[in-house]
Amino acid sequence: MDLTKLTPEEFDRFRTFIYGETGIRLADGKITLLSNRIRRRLRQLDIGSFEDYYNLLTQKKLPRELEHFIDAVTTNETHFFRTGGHFEWFTDSFLPTIGAQAAEKRRPKSLRIWSAACSSGEELYTLAICLDEVRHQFAGWDISLLGSDISETMISAARKGIFPNRSLDQTTDERRSRYFAELPDQAGWSIRPRLISMCEFQRHNLLTPMPGDKFDCIFIRNVFIYFDRKSKQTAVQNLIHSLAPGGSLVVGPADGIYDLLGELNKKTTFLYVKPH
Numbered sequence: 252m253d254l255t256k257l258t259p260e261e262f263d264r265f266r267t268f269i270y271g272e273t274g275i276r277l278a279d280g281k282i283t284l285l286s287n288r289i290r291r292r293l294r295q296l297d298i299g300s301f302e303d304y305y306n307l308l309t310q311k312k313l314p315r316e317l318e319h320f321i322d323a324v325t326t327n328e329t330h331f332f333r334t335g336g337h338f339e340w341f342t343d344s345f346l347p348t349i350g351a352q353a354a355e356k357r358r359p360k361s362l363r364i365w366s367a368a369c370s371s372g373e374e375l376y377t378l379a380i381c382l383d384e385v386r387h388q389f390a391g392w393d394i395s396l397l398g399s400d401i402s403e404t405m406i407s408a409a410r411k412g413i414f415p416n417r418s419l420d421q422t423t424d425e426r427r428s429r430y431f432a433e434l435p436d437q438a439g440w441s442i443r444p445r446l447i448s449m450c451e452f453q454r455h456n457l458l459t460p461m462p463g464d465k466f467d468c469i470f471i472r473n474v475f476i477y478f479d480r481k482s483k484q485t486a487v488q489n490l491i492h493s494l495a496p497g498g499s500l501v502v503g504p505a506d507g508i509y510d511l512l513g514e515l516n517k518k519t520t521f522l523y524v525k526p527h
């Protein structure tokens with residue numbers, strides 16, 4: 252099997268396909284990276300050419316193969332308490348405000364949180380930990396925590412709740428012992444079943460609207476780095492649509508969507524609120 256590198260034409264066809272499926276626009280310089288990643292998959296499947304693989308993906312549209320392909324081209328890096336200030340805001344400002352509004356009967360005792368593009372779940376579980384730490388203030392509330400990602404592989408990893416050591420680098424010892432159990436031979440950590448039962452995960456593509464009730468808080472972080480402007484616009488409109496009036500959008504530092512958030516009120520560099 253002689254699989255050197257994608258030709259510029261093949262690269263263009265694959266990246267157009269990736270763009271249509273995910274909104275991710277691969278730059279010209281990514282030809283070697285994409286060639287290497289696809290080549291690995293061709294060897295596994297014993298397929299002899301990039302073209303045969305392209306035809307398999309685009310004509311047969313096998314959902315599992317599409318999954319493998321999307322996994323090969325997306326970046327899933329994440330960890331618990333990533334950009335810690337966002338979670339300090341969640342615990343110290345967002346939750347007390349929501350609690351006070353309910354005490355004054357200005358809102359029901361319900362709360363819906365969405366980690367959009369959650370990868371293997373660390374972001375949503377971090378929010379679950381923050382909520383658990385003040386759970387007595389939210390006794391009797393109807394709370395829903397949803398994590399979604401385009402990658403089914405990431406979603407099933409999130410549901411299992413097993414994490415490598417590096418995912419917990421920013422997690423204090425106290426939280427490690429309260430919320431995790433260490434795997435034998437220091438091979439990683441499993442999160443407590445109680446936290447797994449607080450969280451729901453589903454596959455979802457940000458280029459399509461999220462059906463169902465609106466959210467009081469959405470975390471959208473470290474997702475749009477490879478999106479072009481048009482896909483960012485589509486995804487951001489879908490997110491804003493899913494935000495309840497008064498709801499908060501938490502944005503990652505490198506996502507480059509600040510100029511698309513004009514309908515929201517800017518509170519801090521990372522926090523945008525939907526007007527009532």
Ligand SMILES: C[S@@+](CC[C@H](N)C(=O)[O-])C[C@H]1O[C@@H](n2cnc3c(N)ncnc32)[C@H](O)[C@@H]1O
Pocket residue numbers: 272273274275325326327328329330333367368369370371374399400401402405455456457458471472473474503
């Ligand atoms: C780097 S991770 C970010 C995880 C987490 N939000 C964080 O900040 O740590 C980016 C995730 O975006 C997902 N993703 C990429 N394109 C997507 C799309 N169109 N819809 C939903 N998720 C997408 C990838 O599968 C990946 O898991």
